[in-house]
Amino acid sequence: MSALRFGYITGPVIGALWCFIIATTVAVTMSFATGDPYRPSLLLSLLLGALAGGATLYGRMPVLGAGVAMTLLGLVGFGPMISGENAGFLGQLIGHAAVGGFTMLGLHVMLEECELGSLTRHEFEEAVIRFLTGFGYIFFTAIVLIPFYVMVMTSLKNQSELLQNPLDFSLDLSKGWDLLRSYTELFADFNFGIYLGNSFLISVITVFITLAFSIPGAYAVARLRFKGRAAFSRSILLIYMVPMIVLALPIYIAFSMTGLRNSIIGIVLIYPVTTIPVALYMLQGYFRGLPGEVEEAGLMDGLSRLQVIWKITLPLSLPAMASVSLYVFMIAWNEFLLAFMLLDDPSKFTLTRGIASLNSSEIPRQHLMAGAVIATVPIMVLFLGLERFMTKGLTAGSVKG
Amino acid sequence: MTHPVPPTGTTPLARREARLAWGLLAPTLISVALVVVLPLLAIFWISFKPIALADLRPPAPVVRESLRGSDDNMRIEYRVRNSSQDKLVTGVTLTDNIPDLVTVTGDLPEVCSLNGQTLFCDVGDIEGGYNERLRIPIAAADKDAAEEVVEGSEPSVTGSGDNILTNTTFTFENFARIFDGDEFWEVLWVTLFYTVVGTIGALVVGLFAAMLLNKSFRGQGILRGLYLFPYVAPVIAVAFSWLILFDPFSGSANALLVQMGVAPSAINFFGERPLALIMVTVFEIWRYFPLSFLFILARMQSIDTDMYEAADMDGASPFQKFWYLSLPQLLGILSVLFLLRFIWTFNKFDDIFLLTGGNAGTRTLTVNVYEQAFAISNIGAGAAVAVVIFCCLLLFSVFFFKFMSQEEGL
Numbered sequence: 056m057s058a059l060r061f062g063y064i065t066g067p068v069i070g071a072l073w074c075f076i077i078a079t080t081v082a083v084t085m086s087f088a089t090g091d092p093y094r095p096s097l098l099l100s101l102l103l104g105a106l107a108g109g110a111t112l113y114g115r116m117p118v119l120g121a122g123v124a125m126t127l128l129g130l131v132g133f134g135p136m137i138s139g140e141n142a143g144f145l146g147q148l149i150g151h152a153a154v155g156g157f158t159m160l161g162l163h164v165m166l167e168e169c170e171l172g173s174l175t176r177h178e179f180e181e182a183v184i185r186f187l188t189g190f191g192y193i194f195f196t197a198i199v200l201i202p203f204y205v206m207v208m209t210s211l212k213n214q215s216e217l218l219q220n221p222l223d224f225s226l227d228l229s230k231g232w233d234l235l236r237s238y239t240e241l242f243a244d245f246n247f248g249i250y251l252g253n254s255f256l257i258s259v260i261t262v263f264i265t266l267a268f269s270i271p272g273a274y275a276v277a278r279l280r281f282k283g284r285a286a287f288s289r290s291i292l293l294i295y296m297v298p299m300i301v302l303a304l305p306i307y308i309a310f311s312m313t314g315l316r317n318s319i320i321g322i323v324l325i326y327p328v329t330t331i332p333v334a335l336y337m338l339q340g341y342f343r344g345l346p347g348e349v350e351e352a353g354l355m356d357g358l359s360r361l362q363v364i365w366k367i368t369l370p371l372s373l374p375a376m377a378s379v380s381l382y383v384f385m386i387a388w389n390e391f392l393l394a395f396m397l398l399d400d401p402s403k404f405t406l407t408r409g410i411a412s413l414n415s416s417e418i419p420r421q422h423l424m425a426g427a428v429i430a431t432v433p434i435m436v437l438f439l440g441l442e443r444f445m446t447k448g449l450t451a452g453s454v455k456g
Numbered sequence: 457m458t459h460p461v462p463p464t465g466t467t468p469l470a471r472r473e474a475r476l477a478w479g480l481l482a483p484t485l486i487s488v489a490l491v492v493v494l495p496l497l498a499i500f501w502i503s504f505k506p507i508a509l510a511d512l513r514p515p516a517p518v519v520r521e522s523l524r525g526s527d528d529n530m531r532i533e534y535r536v537r538n539s540s541q542d543k544l545v546t547g548v549t550l551t552d553n554i555p556d557l558v559t560v561t562g563d564l565p566e567v568c569s570l571n572g573q574t575l576f577c578d579v580g581d582i583e584g585g586y587n588e589r590l591r592i593p594i595a596a597a598d599k600d601a602a603e604e605v606v607e608g609s610e611p612s613v614t615g616s617g618d619n620i621l622t623n624t625t626f627t628f629e630n631f632a633r634i635f636d637g638d639e640f641w642e643v644l645w646v647t648l649f650y651t652v653v654g655t656i657g658a659l660v661v662g663l664f665a666a667m668l669l670n671k672s673f674r675g676q677g678i679l680r681g682l683y684l685f686p687y688v689a690p691v692i693a694v695a696f697s698w699l700i701l702f703d704p705f706s707g708s709a710n711a712l713l714v715q716m717g718v719a720p721s722a723i724n725f726f727g728e729r730p731l732a733l734i735m736v737t738v739f740e741i742w743r744y745f746p747l748s749f750l751f752i753l754a755r756m757q758s759i760d761t762d763m764y765e766a767a768d769m770d771g772a773s774p775f776q777k778f779w780y781l782s783l784p785q786l787l788g789i790l791s792v793l794f795l796l797r798f799i800w801t802f803n804k805f806d807d808i809f810l811l812t813g814g815n816a817g818t819r820t821l822t823v824n825v826y827e828q829a830f831a832i833s834n835i836g837a838g839a840a841v842a843v844v845i846f847c848c849l850l851l852f853s854v855f856f857f858k859f860m861s862q863e864e865g866l
Contacts, residue, residue, distance in 0.1 A: 086712060094716040180774045191668040192679075198742060199685050205708055206697040221703075221711040268487065271480035281474035287481070289857070294492055296849050296856070298803030300822045301842040304829055305495035305502065311512050328491035331484055360476055389690040391806050407692045411810075420700055427693035438688045442681050 060179045062112050062171040069186050070108015070162055071101040077158045078135035080193050085138075085150045087204065090223025092139030093150060100135030103128070104158065111162045112171050118163050125155035161189050203431075210237055210425035217421075237425040245422070246401060247429060250409035254430075257322055257405060258387040264327040265334045265383045266376065272331075273338035274364050278350070288339065294332045299392050307396050317400050325393055330383045337382070341375035342368065378444045381437060388434055406430045496846070502839035504626045509833035515540030515617030517548045517582060521610075523603040530594050532558075532606055536579055536613060537587035548579040548615035550590070555605040562593030582615075630840035634828070647802065647820040650737055654804075655797045657741035659790060662748030667778075669749075670756045680753075687746035695810035698739055702726060732816035736808050740801060748793050755789040756782070795856050799849065821845050 059065060078095035085093040103125060110117040128134040129151030136154050138147045165185040168178045208224040209217065211234050216223070226234060241247040275281075276288045306325060307316070315321035345368065353363045369376075394408040404412065410426040466474075520535045534552070538545045552575045554560060560570060568577040568590060579588050596602035634640055669680055686694060702709045702725040713719040725735050759782065767777050805822040808814060814823035821841060829838025 082716070083712065086715065087708070092715050176773045177771075184774050188668060191664060195665055195668070195683055196679075199682055202694060202697040202701055203685060203689075205701045206693065209700060218706045221706045221708045222715070224708075268483045272484040275477040275480040279473050279477035279480075280470065281477040284477075293853060294488060296799050296803075296853055297492060297496065298805065298822055298845060298849070300803075300805045300825050301499060301845055302492060302495045304825065304835070304838055304842060305498035306491070308498070308502070308512060308835070309495075325491060328487050331487065335484060385688065389692075391690070391692050391810075407690055410692050410696070414696065423696055424700065427690075427696055431689045431693045434688060434690065435685070438684070439681060442677075 060174045060176070062169050062174055063109065065169060065174060065179060065182055066108040066112045066166055067105035068108070069165055069182060070106070070111065070158075071104040073161050073165070073186060073189070074104025074107060074135050074154075074158045075100040076190055076193065077161065078154055080197065081150055081153045081157070082136050083197070085146060086222050087201075087224055089143065089146050090220050090225055091142035091146060093142065094137055096135060096137050099133060099137075103135050107158060108162055108166065111159070111166045112169060115163075118159050122155040122159035125158060126151045129154055165189065206424050206427050206431070210421050210428050211235070213237075213421055214419040237419075237421045238429070241422060241425050241429065245409070245413070245426075246404075247406075247409060247426065249402060250404050250406045251429065253319065253404060254388060254406040255433075257319060257326065258384045260323050261326040261330060261387040262380045262383045264323070265330045266380065268327065268331050269334035269338055269379075270369070270376075271364070273335045273342055274368060276335070277339040277342035278347070279360075288336075291332045291336050299329065303392060303396055306393070310397060316397050317403060319403055321397055322394065322405070325397075326387050326390065329390075330386050334379045334383055337379050338372070338375060341372055345371050374444065377441065381441055381444055384437070385434055388430075499839050499842050499846070502836060503630055503843045504628070505836050505839075506625065506627045506629060507834075507836045509830065509835055512835070513539070514619035515543040515545050515584065517545050517579075517613045517615040519550060519611050519613045521552070521607060523599075523606045524591075526599060528595065530558075530596060530599065530602070532592040532594055534577075534590040534592075534611060535587055536582065536590070538582040538584055540584050540617060542584040543617060544581055544583060545615045545617045546581045548582055548588075548613060550577040550579060550611055550613050551575070552611035553609050554592075554594075555602075555609060557598075557605050558594045558596040558602050560592060561595045564592060565590050568592070579615075627836075630834075630836040633834075633837050634824075634840050634844070642817070643819050643821055643824050646733060646818060647822075649733065650740065650804075650808075650818075650820055651798060651801045653737050654740035654744070654801045655794060657737065658744045658797060658801075659748050659794060661741055661745040662750075662793075663752055663786075663790075665745060665749040666752035666756055669753060683749060684746045686743045691743070691806045692810060694743065695739070695807060699726065699811065702735070726812050727816050729817045732812050732818050736811050736818050739807060739811060740804065743807065744797065744801075748797065751789055751793055752786060755786055759785050795852075799852050799856065802848070802852070803845075821848075 059068065075095065075097065078100040082093040082095045085091065107121040107125065110121045125134055129136055129138075130147060132138075134151055134154060135158070136150060138150060142150075165182050169182055170178075174182075204224070208226075211226055212224070213236075228234075276284060276291075310316035310321050315324070349371070350363050350367050353367045354360075358366065389407065390405075391407040391411070394405045395411055398404055398408050401409075401412070406426075407430060410423065410430060413423045413426050516539050518537045518539050520537070522533050522535075524531050524533050532554075534550060536548060536550060554570070554573050554575055556573070564570060564575075565577070567579060568575060570576075575592065577590055579590070582588055594602075665683055669676055669683070701707055704710060704722045704724040704727065707722075707725075709725070710719070710722040714722065723731070726732050763781055764777060767781060772780070803822060804820070805826070808818055808820055808823050809826065812818045814820075814827055819827065822845065825838045825841045825845070827838075828841055829835045
């Protein structure tokens with residue numbers, strides 16, 4: 056490591072790696088955005104990056120110069136990123152400028168404290184960490200966004216366009232509302248309105264039943280003294296260790312025999328039980344954190360325990376209930392296995408079950424993706440709108456995966 | 457003068473409190489017992505049963521009643537059929553009300569007797585796939601009216617088929633079948649690979665993401681929300697997106713790789729043998745890194761900053777601070793997360809089922825339950841695999857509890 060710790064080595068090494076990363080990122084982004092062929096050149100990007108990394112050490116003017124040079128080299132075909140001949144000029148200009156600009160901007164920030172000669176350990180590690188940070192932001196944003204981008208864009212295109220050039224996600228905006236055709240077809244021909252309603256109904260009922268069961272239970276575990284309390288509060292989570300598929304088999308058999316299979320009632324009977332333990336666990340943690348004195352004052356003033364729960368504890372724990380409700384709603388909304396096994400009748404499908412039924416070779420895949428978008432959007436809207444509660448709920452509940 | 461002493465044993469007040477507590481817990485306990493404990497016991501029972509999907513409906517007698525013939529050759533015909541093709545139904549009896557409009561004229565079949573208007577027939581046993589016809593000669597003034605009342609009254613049949621779920625036939629064949637051959641060991645190896653690599657991968661990636669966001673800057677909240685997307689979205693939506701993204705014929709990922717010159721031709725990511733397993737593991741890491749990220753970030757933000765200031769004064773470098781200060785602080789949450797994620801990844805079913813359906817060398821134990829029970833229609837074998845899973849989990853839980861008592865986290 057210590058051999059690396061000289062400005063004239065650190066700079067070019069980081070420069071080369073960073074330039075390659077930026078070239079790849081921009082190439083992928085441009086390909087996805089325009090459908091034109093862009094690709095990074097391994098050799099050129101490493102070489103130019105190393106030169107740029109060295110140049111950065113000499114101050115601000117060389118940084119600017121290197122950025123412009125990289126853009127110009129790219130445009131004539133010798134840059135870190137190579138664009139195909141038939142790519143549009145505007146796209147090429149934007150792409151190569153982005154490569155030059157982001158490479159130099161990143162390098163400037165990373166190598167800010169570095170000098171030409173030997174570096175202290177601190178300076179060296181700081182540069183490496185900044186490089187890793189930059190890489191991390193790009194990496195995570197890319198891996199998270201790409202599947203969702205593909206999901207949304209595929210749902211707006213049609214099968215033949217996609218087969219022709221799988222990379223071309225550009226939209227023909229002149230089509231107007233026709234872009235949303237697969238959505239209207241899903242609602243018109245595939246009963247997605249009913250599925251949406253079913254999913255919503257089932258999730259809401261699940262939330263209410265879960266709360267009704269878990270609030271008293273959580274209060275008992277958190278506040279009341281009884282034998283076996285410690286063991287109980289621990290074994291709640293143990294229920295979470297039981298895989299759903301193990302339970303699903305006997306439930307399937309029992310439901311087949313009692314005729315509960317293929318009914319929304321059957322689903323509503325099962326879903327809450329899968330969420331009650333975690334809701335109970337989350338709520339009891341919150342109840343413990345509430346000041347006991349307020350409740351004792353209530354007891355002194357002649358309230359019964361149940362009145363204390365209703366009039367004191369519940370109003371105080373509204374934020375926790377919001378978290379729990381959101382989280383339970385999410386579990387019920389996303390649930391797939393039980394819905395898939397227990398529901399056969401299209402009029403009773405939930406959204407997840409409905410999407411599974413779209414997965415056949417006869418149905419074009421933009422419909423499948425449009426279904427996926429329909430299922431994802433409500434939960435995302437809820438999540439982004441109430442992110443504060445959601446994050447808290449997820450951490451407090453040590454969410455089931 | 458007596459000193460006041462605290463009461464010993466349970467006082468009435470304490471007893472009342474305990475009673476209330478159990479009362480409040482009762483709904484939860486009952487529902488959990490019904491939906492979790494009972495099925496668990498059932499799965500043990502079923503795993504020793506030679507039962508297939510078709511056996512779920514026990515054999516039973518089915519009857520059809522019709523009025524045949526005309527004028528003085530009229531008869532009511534009962535056709536009692538065994539619903540099963542190969543299993544015996546025993547003690548079949550038939551009871552029906554003969555309406556007032558018709559009168560029984562000729563001889564009854566041997567097994568039948570008439571008591572007032574009530575016809576009772578003791579049919580006995582019916583072999584699988586067979587049926588029995590009973591003809592009751594009658595006379596009636598108006599055929600159409602008679603037909604209506606005769607066919608309007610439902611005869612009732614009783615008879616017990618041998619229900620394979622409740623009888624006492626046991627077999628070890630299910631276990632013999634699943635442990636037999638190399639298949640089981642392959643399934644076990646796939647499960648272990650998927651679980652261990654998936655868990656560790658999600659932890660490491662989550663740790664990396666948490667370190668990125670463990671500083672305040674503009675847009676930190678947005679990025680944090682964004683990085684949770686894979687976890688919050690429905691599994692079916694993201695799994696199908698991955699399938700389409702990596703499709704060998706028209707997937708964007710393949711087009712990209714070919715265009716960039718990384719791969720000479722399209723790769724069948726979810727269809728080739730070692731690659732499919734790697735891909736489902738990568739999917740698992742992708743989908744669940746947000747969870748570890750969230751927990752690690754929460755823990756990181758609660759670490760006291762004094763320590764870092766002291767380290768700065770002592771001239772510690774960033775890597776030293778991470779290795780000697782942050783990591784020991786995070787060890788608790790990391791080990792708890794590892795245990796939890798390990799068990800949940802082990803239990804994972806949806807993801808692999810949706811991505812590959814357990815094909816191309818990605819069949820884990822949980823997928824095997826489904827495969828045995830529904831694809832091969834052998835419920836008993838599926839239950840046997842479920843029992844194996846459950847035993848593994850018991851083993852993990854012992855570890856889990858040992859560690860949980862030490863790590864007060866969660």
